[in-house]
Amino acid sequence: MKVTKKNIGTILLFLVPGFLVYAYLVLYPILQSVVMSTYTWDTLASSRFVGFNNYRAVLGSQMFWKVLGNTLIFMVSTTTLQVLIGFLLGYLIYLQLKGYRLYKTLYFIPTVLPSVAVGFIWNYIYSPGMGLLKPLMNAVGAGAHYIPPLSSPQLALIAIIIAQTWNSCGIQVILFNSGFMNMSSEVIESATLDGATGWKMIRHMVIPLSWDIIKMVIILQTVGALRSFDLVYVMTGGGPNHATELLPLHLFVNAFQNFNIGYGNVMAVLIFVLAMTITVVMRKLMERESLY
Amino acid sequence: MGNQTKKAVSGTDELVMPSPQLAVEKKKTLVWIYIVLTVFALIVALPLIWLLFSSLKSQADLTMNTWGPPKQWMFSNYLKAWKGSKIDKYMLNSVIVTGLTIVITVVTVTPIAFVLSRFNFKGKKLLYFIAIAGMMIPIHSAIIPLYMMVGKWNQYNNLGVLSLIYAAFRIPISIFILEGFMTSLPRELEECAFIDGCSVFRLFFKIIVPLTKDGIVTISILAVLASWNELLVSMLLLSKPALKTLPIGLMGFITEYNSEYTQLAAGIMMAIIPSIVFYILAQEKIEKGMIAGAIKG
Known part of the structure; x- marks a missing residue:
């Protein structure tokens, strides 16, 4: 349709409220965050411009590098685990054997639960007192090796990665499954007739045919790791000794507990820039002519 | 972009879905597939079942018997958690x-x-x-x-x-x-x-x-x-x-409620029940929504 003098009023009425809310509560704060990252606060009421000082402080802070390292480990591990498991289960469900709907339903349940509840459940699984983990290790004869994972600097991050995977892997299962469902059934059938089975089928047919969805899941999951706050906050609060502190929590602690607002905003800018960069770079890297 | 969304959304529409005629002929393969599916199903379900059991035990029962079902079904935990929170x-x-x-x-x-x-x-x-x-x-x-x-x-x-x-x-x-x-x-x-x-x-x-x-x-x-x-x-x-x-x-x-685990578990159960009910009622729509929301051109 064309915009005419008669309907332009209505059109503006349709566009303006939503864009106003969006501009004021999403775009403007982002810009403000960039500006605020160049200020320092002497008190909550008075601030002054300090240029790139906050950025220098961040780059010079050992804690920052540790947190960045944690975030990268978290990002790579959760993505790898969830892509592998999501692909596997998404594929097995796609085979539509008897009872597949029940499995599909079950796998998705953890993703709808409040993360506070999920954090609580996993805290207790790991806990030495009443947890599931210790008796489980006892049962397989590894009981002597049990240490409470959440209080061990070496194990805490791994423990959270497992909880996070439990929490959100169902989404990947569904996404992969939908990708497989979209493969042309004629192509798959003719490949089957040509004798493609098992691995061959997956490598030469399924992966190329569903490459778009694989790409998307990897990007979503990687960027998603930059937003992971809840489980860490609930389960360990970033400890022990900052072993599980990720960027969002680092932002939270600096801005709202230490009142280092400038530093916090540098984190905000960094999270934003990383999210954008990763999306663009990964999309470029994984570009690949699809089969057809 | 819009088209792609549509396509992916209709992809989960199980009514029109083509049945993938894949060769899962060998019995052995079939058994393995079910084993994998079931192991993951247990990993998902066990923590939730365990939470449910814990929420229905007495404090002593929970300490003595971490794994099993409750010896006595303490529905009063729920009442206490409801009243206390x-x-x-x-x-x-x-x-x-x-x-x-x-x-x-x-x-x-x-x-x-x-x-x-x-x-x-x-x-x-x-x-x-x-x-x-x-x-x-x-x-x-x-x-x-x-x-x-x-x-x-x-x-x-x-x-x-x-x-x-x-x-x-x-x-x-x-x-x-x-x-x-x-x-x-x-x-x-x-x-x-x-x-x-x-x-x-x-x-x-x-x-x-x-x-x-x-x-x-x-x-x-x-x-x-x-x-x-x-x-x-x-x-x-x-x-x-x-x-x-x-x-x-x-x-x-x-x-x-840090020390009263059974009531705590009951409270958490009550908090997750609405989510599970919502999911079961709107399962297909939720899944479609997730897929539609995830696909970006």
Whole structure:
């Protein structure tokens, strides 16, 4: 349709409220965050411009590098685990054997639960007192090796990665499954007739045919790791000794507990820039002519 | 982009789905497939079953018998947890916030998606790009200025303001999904409408909105999932106990009941039941919504 003098009023009425809310509560704060990252606060009421000082402080802070390292480990591990498991289960469900709907339903349940509840459940699984983990290790004869994972600097991050995977892997299962469902059934059938089975089928047919969805899941999951706050906050609060502190929590602690607002905003800018960069770079890297 | 969304969405439509005639002939393969499926099913289910059992045990039973089913079914744990917490209050607050978020999202986004999908004008592409650019913005990147802004307005502890912020962050993805839905409606709709002397207003309310019902349901469901479980923003903006939403109320409850595990487990069970019920009622729509929301051109 064309915009005419008669309907332009209505059109503006349709566009303006939503864009106003969006501009004021999403775009403007982002810009403000960039500006605020160049200020320092002497008190909550008075601030002054300090240029790139906050950025220098961040780059010079050992804690920052540790947190960045944690975030990268978290990002790579959760993505790898969830892509592998999501692909596997998404594929097995796609085979539509008897009872597949029940499995599909079950796998998705953890993703709808409040993360506070999920954090609580996993805290207790790991806990030495009443947890599931210790008796489980006892049962397989590894009981002597049990240490409470959440209080061990070496194990805490791994423990959270497992909880996070439990929490959100169902989404990947569904996404992969939908990708497989979209493969042309004629192509798959003719490949089957040509004798493609098992691995061959997956490598030469399924992966190329569903490459778009694989790409998307990897990007979503990687960027998603930059937003992971809840489980860490609930389960360990970033400890022990900052072993599980990720960027969002680092932002939270600096801005709202230490009142280092400038530093916090540098984190905000960094999270934003990383999210954008990763999306663009990964999309470029994984570009690949699809089969057809 | 819209087409792709549609395609992926209809991909999960199990009624029209082609049955993949894959060769799973060997019995041995079949057994292995079921073993893998079941192992993962157990990994998902066991923690939840264990939570359910714990919530029905007596404290002594829980200490002695970590794994098994309760010896005595202590439904009183639930009663105590219900009375000892304000879980009903938290749920009510979460219902209010979620409801408001849906209303604000739908009311602001539907007209925008309509204009962007059905009209041609200069700068439309740019406007669409700006609108969906926000999809990649994590709320963390805006949280400090937002917090200070709300403070300036003196609007902490205001469920409406919290909902408005939630809705604002739903706008990009919701426009993306709805625009896709509306673009796929046939062009002839408008022509007929205008021959009948229909105004833009009427066209929108009488024709477009009813035909986009599915899309509106999808963006609403995604809004429910996002706002019902949100922790960080609500934690920063709400401090009054009477106004806490379920996630932050639950946090407080966990700290308070730290040593009474069975009641704690009962409280957590009560907190997750609405989510599970919602999922079971709206399973297909939730899955479709997730897929529609995830696909970005």
